[in-house]
Amino acid sequence: MTKEFEEMADYKKKFDKFAQSKYQMNFTTRGAIIAKNVGMVINSKQQRLQILKKVYWEIQKGDIEILMGPSGSGKTTLLSILAGLLTPTAGNVYLLGQEITRMSRTQLAKFRRQNIGFIFQDFNLFPALTAIENVEAALNVKGIRGRSARKEAQALLEQVGLADKAKLLPRDLSGGQKQRVAIARALTGSPQIIMADEPTAALDSHSGHLVMELLRGLAKEQGCTVLIVTHDPRILDLADRVAHMEDGVLK
Ligand SMILES: Nc1ncnc2c1ncn2[C@@H]1O[C@H](COP(=O)(O)OP(=O)(O)OP(=O)(O)O)[C@@H](O)[C@H]1O
Numbered sequence: 001m002t003k004e005f006e007e008m009a010d011y012k013k014k015f016d017k018f019a020q021s022k023y024q025m026n027f028t029t030r031g032a033i034i035a036k037n038v039g040m041v042i043n044s045k046q047q048r049l050q051i052l053k054k055v056y057w058e059i060q061k062g063d064i065e066i067l068m069g070p071s072g073s074g075k076t077t078l079l080s081i082l083a084g085l086l087t088p089t090a091g092n093v094y095l096l097g098q099e100i101t102r103m104s105r106t107q108l109a110k111f112r113r114q115n116i117g118f119i120f121q122d123f124n125l126f127p128a129l130t131a132i133e134n135v136e137a138a139l140n141v142k143g144i145r146g147r148s149a150r151k152e153a154q155a156l157l158e159q160v161g162l163a164d165k166a167k168l169l170p171r172d173l174s175g176g177q178k179q180r181v182a183i184a185r186a187l188t189g190s191p192q193i194i195m196a197d198e199p200t201a202a203l204d205s206h207s208g209h210l211v212m213e214l215l216r217g218l219a220k221e222q223g224c225t226v227l228i229v230t231h232d233p234r235i236l237d238l239a240d241r242v243a244h245m246e247d248g249v250l251k
């Protein structure tokens with residue numbers, strides 16, 4: 001009886017181990033974006049701030065996922081971690097089957113250049129460069145130069161409805177137009193993952209929809225995975241899924 005029991009227990013242990021490794025394998029190879037137990041703590045002089053708590057998240061390739069939540073809940077922090085712009089104090093992040101939280105700075109920089117288009121909350125445009133030069137600069141970083149860079153930059157500005165503003169400096173563009181330059185810049189080099197922090201906040205209804213249709217087209221026709229932080233209820237119907245963040249906890 002005991003021997004049989006021991007054998008059973010042994011078998012169960014082996015099976016659990018197998019099931020676990022199989023699960024982990026799936027976990028790291030299926031989703032285009034995976035966060036596993038991600039945490040972020042910031043220690044300032046007096047206090048210890050827990051900005052993100054045990055975030056588990058899996059986003060499938062070709063999906064458009066929206067992240068909502070009150071101001072200060074940790075959305076930008078999580079997005080920056082998922083994009084490899086910020087290192088979490090706990091947990092692991094996997095993009096396209098590779099763990100970015102294990103990469104060296106150089107590996108990560110290369111991975112980001114090749115695979116991620118990021119649209120910043122405050123646009124991050126170069127003030128001394130025109131709209132088209134801002135897009136060209138992003139192409140240059142990705143190894144596309146000269147006439148082909150100019151041609152691609154022109155096409156991207158056309159895609160976001162800004163062809164006639166190509167030669168203007170950021171200071172002469174409206175908030176919504178700057179945002180669209182930032183979007184065109186994020187699309188350079190056809191990244192597989194696009195992450196955007198409030199990409200439609202400064203846009204009127206029409207331009208907001210134009211941008212969302214563009215992102216949706218990239219997801220559905222080219223298999224891009226799109227993650228968007230937003231407060232904008234007008235774009236919710238274009239998402240495949242909506243996640244909510246509150247006090248650093250993903251719900
Ligand atoms: N480097 C930092 N030092 C101290 N506190 C920080 C730091 N970065 C973020 N925080 C705090 O962490 C919390 C989450 O910030 P985060 O920018 O992620 O919020 P958010 O959800 O994007 O807000 P919003 O909707 O206003 O953009 C905030 O309370 C913020 O003040």
Ligand SMILES: [Mg+2]
Pocket residue numbers: 075076077121197
């Ligand atoms: Mg934010």
